[in-house]
Amino acid sequence: MTSTFPTHLSTSVNKTVVVLGATGQQGGAVAAALRADGWGVRAVVRDPSGQRARALAAVGVETVRGDLGDPESLRAAFSGAHGVFSVQPNSGQAGAEVTNEDEVRFGAAVAEIAERCGVAHLVYSSAVTAGSTTGVDHLDTKSRIEAHVRKLDIPCTIVRPATFMELLVTPEMGLDRGHLSFLMRPDRAMQFIAVRDIGRIVAAVFGSPDRYAGRTMEIAGDALTGEALAEDLTRAACRPISYSRLPTQDEVLAKLAALVDDGRLAGNANLDALRAEFPFLLRFDGWLAGPGASLLDETLRSSDTGIARR
Numbered sequence: 565m566t567s568t569f570p571t572h573l574s575t576s577v578n579k580t581v582v583v584l585g586a587t588g589q590q591g592g593a594v595a596a597a598l599r600a601d602g603w604g605v606r607a608v609v610r611d612p613s614g615q616r617a618r619a620l621a622a623v624g625v626e627t628v629r630g631d632l633g634d635p636e637s638l639r640a641a642f643s644g645a646h647g648v649f650s651v652q653p654n655s656g657q658a659g660a661e662v663t664n665e666d667e668v669r670f671g672a673a674v675a676e677i678a679e680r681c682g683v684a685h686l687v688y689s690s691a692v693t694a695g696s697t698t699g700v701d702h703l704d705t706k707s708r709i710e711a712h713v714r715k716l717d718i719p720c721t722i723v724r725p726a727t728f729m730e731l732l733v734t735p736e737m738g739l740d741r742g743h744l745s746f747l748m749r750p751d752r753a754m755q756f757i758a759v760r761d762i763g764r765i766v767a768a769v770f771g772s773p774d775r776y777a778g779r780t781m782e783i784a785g786d787a788l789t790g791e792a793l794a795e796d797l798t799r800a801a802c803r804p805i806s807y808s809r810l811p812t813q814d815e816v817l818a819k820l821a822a823l824v825d826d827g828r829l830a831g832n833a834n835l836d837a838l839r840a841e842f843p844f845l846l847r848f849d850g851w852l853a854g855p856g857a858s859l860l861d862e863t864l865r866s867s868d869t870g871i872a873r874r
C-alpha cells in the first residue's frame with residue numbers, strides 16, 4: 565500500500581529533538597514548529613516551575629531541568645534523543661547575562677556532548693556575520709562556535725538567521741515617538757527574518773536530514789531599506805512613522821553600522837531561492853499583519869498610556 569504520509573513528517577514519528585532556549589524566542593519557535601510536525605520535543609529549562617516552562621509543558625513539550633553551564637544536565641537531557649537544537653543566550657552586550665567566553669563555552673559543550681551521546685542531527689543557530697572576523701566580540705563568538713562544531717564528527721546544519729523582525733518593534737527603537745531608528749542608511753536595504761520562520765525552517769531541516777546535514781544556510785524573509793520599513797510601519801500602525809539611522813558615536817554601534825554598510829550584517833541571503841524552498845517565509849508587511857501585530861500594538865499602546873521607556 566502506498567503511504568500518503570508526507571516524507572518530512574514520517575521522519576519525525578516517535579523521535580525526540582532536544583531544544584535549548586525553548587523559553588526564549590528562537591527555541592520557542594523551534595519547539596512549536598517541531599511539535600506541529602509531530603516530533604517529540606524535550607526542552608532544557610533552568611526553572612521547570614517557571615511560567616514559560618509550564619506553558620511549554622501544557623502544549624506537550626517535555627521539560628527537563630538543565631543549564632548550559634552544567635554538562636551533566638546536558639548529557640542527561642540528550643540521552644536517547646535524535647536531534648539537538650543549539651542556541652545560546654545573548655552575550656557580552658549591555659544587559660546580557662553571560663560573557664562572550666561563556667557563549668563560546670556553552671556552544672562548544674552542547675555540540676561535544678551531542679556528539680558523545682550519538683545524536684543523529686545537530687542544528688546550531690548562528691548569525692549572518694559568522695564566517696568572517698568582524699572585530700565585534702559578541703558577533704565573533706558565532707564564528708568561533710561554528711569552527712568548533714565543524715571539527716566534530718556529528719551531522720550538523722548551521723543556520724545563520726538575519727536580524728529578527730521582532731527587534732524592530734521593541735520599545736527601544738522609538739516607535740512610541742513616531743520614529744524608528746536602526747542601523748542602516750535610510751536608502752540602504754538590510755535583511756530580516758520573523759522568529760516564527762526560524763522555527764519553521766529548523767523543523768524542515770530536522771525533517772530532511774539527507775538534504776540539510778552538512779549545510780550552512782543564511783536565512784532571511786525580507787530585505788528592506790529604512791524608508792521601506794517606515795512605510796510598512798506607518799501603514800500597520802495607522803500613524804506616521806519616520807526613519808533615521810541610529811547615531812553612531814558609540815563605538816560598538818559605529819562598528820555595527822559599518823558592518824551593515826559593507827553587507828556583512830545587512831545579510832546576503834538569496835531571498836528568491838529561500839522563498840522557493842520555504843514558501844511560508846514572511847515578508848515584513850505580512851509579519852506586521854500576523855505574528856508581529858500584537859507586539860507592535862503593545863509598543864504603541866505603551867506610549868498611549870505613557871509607560872514607554874524614554
Ligand SMILES: NC(=O)c1ccc[n+]([C@@H]2O[C@H](COP(=O)([O-])OP(=O)(O)OC[C@H]3O[C@@H](n4cnc5c(N)ncnc54)[C@H](OP(=O)(O)O)[C@@H]3O)[C@@H](O)[C@H]2O)c1
Nearest residue numbers: 585586587588589590610631632652653654691726727728
Ligand atoms: N536578535 C537578533 O536579531 C539576532 C539575530 C541573529 C542571531 N541572534 C542570536 O540569537 C541568540 C539569542 O536567541 P533568542 O533571542 O532566541 O534568545 P532569548 O529569547 O533571549 O532566550 C534565551 C534563552 O536561553 C535560555 N538560557 C539562558 N541562559 C541559560 C543557561 N545558562 N542554561 C540554559 N538555558 C539558558 C533562556 O532561558 P531562561 O528562561 O531560563 O532565561 C532562554 O530560553 C543570541 O546568541 C543572539 O546573538 C540574534
